[in-house]
Amino acid sequence: MAHLSIQHLRKTFGPVEVLKDINLEIADREFVCFLGPSGCGKSTLLRCIAGLEEVQGGELRIDGQRINELPPAERDLAMVFQSYALYPHMSVRKNLAFGLSLRGRPKGEIEARILEAARMLQLEELLERKPRQLSGGQRQRVAIGRAIVRQPRIFLFDEPLSNLDAALRENTRMELARLHQSLQATMVYVTHDQVEAMTLATKVVVLNQGRIAQVGRPLELYHSPADLFVAGFIGSPRMNLLPAEALTGAAARPGAKTLGIRPEHLRLGDTGALRAQVLMMERLGAQSLVHLRLANGSALTASVEGARAVRNGEQVGLDFPCEHVHAFGVDGRALPRVLSEAVQDALALA
Numbered sequence: 001m002a003h004l005s006i007q008h009l010r011k012t013f014g015p016v017e018v019l020k021d022i023n024l025e026i027a028d029r030e031f032v033c034f035l036g037p038s039g040c041g042k043s044t045l046l047r048c049i050a051g052l053e054e055v056q057g058g059e060l061r062i063d064g065q066r067i068n069e070l071p072p073a074e075r076d077l078a079m080v081f082q083s084y085a086l087y088p089h090m091s092v093r094k095n096l097a098f099g100l101s102l103r104g105r106p107k108g109e110i111e112a113r114i115l116e117a118a119r120m121l122q123l124e125e126l127l128e129r130k131p132r133q134l135s136g137g138q139r140q141r142v143a144i145g146r147a148i149v150r151q152p153r154i155f156l157f158d159e160p161l162s163n164l165d166a167a168l169r170e171n172t173r174m175e176l177a178r179l180h181q182s183l184q185a186t187m188v189y190v191t192h193d194q195v196e197a198m199t200l201a202t203k204v205v206v207l208n209q210g211r212i213a214q215v216g217r218p219l220e221l222y223h224s225p226a227d228l229f230v231a232g233f234i235g236s237p238r239m240n241l242l243p244a245e246a247l248t249g250a251a252a253r254p255g256a257k258t259l260g261i262r263p264e265h266l267r268l269g270d271t272g273a274l275r276a277q278v279l280m281m282e283r284l285g286a287q288s289l290v291h292l293r294l295a296n297g298s299a300l301t302a303s304v305e306g307a308r309a310v311r312n313g314e315q316v317g318l319d320f321p322c323e324h325v326h327a328f329g330v331d332g333r334a335l336p337r338v339l340s341e342a343v344q345d346a347l348a349l350a
Contacts, residue, residue, distance in 0.1 A: 006025075033205065035191060076152050077154050078148075078156065080144055080158065086146075090131075201217075219346060220350075222235060255329055261326070265321060274319075278310050
């Protein structure tokens with residue numbers, strides 16, 4: 001497949017700079033997710049790679065070849081859009097064949113590629129149907145199949161699952177993971193859904209306001225966020241962030257302005273380092289989320305077993321392992337911390 005190098009990339013829309021000095025290396029066969037909130041620049045960055053947006057500075061290279069000036073058709077990339085973009089009057093077979101026919105590929109080669117993509121995506125029984133006769137998940141598989149038959153150097157996905165319901169999204173996510181393993185392809189995937197990023201990616205690129213906030217493996221970002229933005233964005237429910245003075249004793253960290261504790265690391269009991277009032281409980285089955293308020297007004301969320309009995313308005317004690325406390329300085333950057341052996345083992349296996 002291909003190695004993609006992005007150096008000092010800038011993109012503006014009028015006076016607004018939406019991508020600011022982007023530097024990134026995507027290795028051959030990696031599955032990289034661009035993750036971030038709406039408006040952070042992730043889709044714009046993908047479109048710049050595809051050649052659908054002109055850049056105002058920097059350089060894009062695939063396997064050492066500069067592609068800034070190449071039109072989209074000559075970059076040998078395949079893009080899967082959120083909207084499927086299928087031709088409604090064509091059958092699935094003709095949708096898959098259309099791009100190859102335009103390129104003048106032999107009919108026998110086209111048919112072989114169609115059948116292979118259909119087999120991989122379980123579309124064999126749907127080849128003669130029109131898009132209107134397909135479910136949303138089936139349409140998305142056809143859109144992915146249209147990219148596969150091209151045999152591009154890099155696959156680009158722009159939030160391809162956002163139009164699917166929860167069950168279809170989960171199934172299609174598993175199919176994409178299997179597809180990456182099967183094709184051993186370089187894939188770049190845009191999403192605002194951290195579950196997709198955490199489960200699909202070999203590397204996650206977190207973007208914030210047009211800049212790269214952090215790059216790393218999913219578990220690295222979860223256990224070692226680089227700053228307050230990444231700490232608050234990665235994880236569901238999000239990390240609890242408190243003023244440093246809220247915690248004393250072993251949990252205190254010199255130089256810390258803010259401390260973070262993930263909901264699953266808070267323990268409710270009769271006693272603890274903190275006292276809090278239960279505001280509300282969300283029962284999700286095997287897990288429940290307890291929303292709490294400290295005496296200083298700070299809000300916290302704890303994740304507990306689903307059968308745990310807690311009443312609204314109840315006063316509870318909160319405790320936590322000190323090794324799971326994250327500390328952030330005045331500038332919002334994370335302060336160094338020693339990871340527990342369990343976390344180190346998980347990172348080594350990831």
